[in-house]
Amino acid sequence: MATENITAVAPVTLTEGALKELKKLIDQQEIGEDFGLRVGVEGGGCSGMSYVLGFDQKKEGDSEYSIEGIRVFMNKAHGLYLAGMEIDFKSGLDARGFVFNNPNANSTCGCGSSFSA
Secondary structure (H helix, E strand, O other), rough: OOHHHHHHOOOOOOOOHHHHHHHHHHHHHOOOOOEEEEEEEEEEEOOOOOEEEEEEEEOOOEEEEEOOOOEEEEEEHHHHHHOOOOOEEOOOOOOOEEEEEEOOOOOOOOOOEEEOO
């Protein structure tokens, strides 16, 4: 992996719970070294924009970050919507999954997977 293309400070943070779950998924699904965690947004959802979170290969226009040994890819244009966002993982009786705490969101939907900025 070439380090000269990795940007120093990631615009998003991953909590300890999210890191633990992501590392477990990487091991369980045998995610290859040429893949990383894609964090982004796309149009749609009940509030206008939805979060993208999944494993993908680096694409043209992506910035690459390293968070606790996890490669993270983000389209440079998405930084405006995601700067300062915290990604957490909840594993409780009422909910289980990744949670997005985004300070740039003007409003969010009830499920927390879409927002407007």
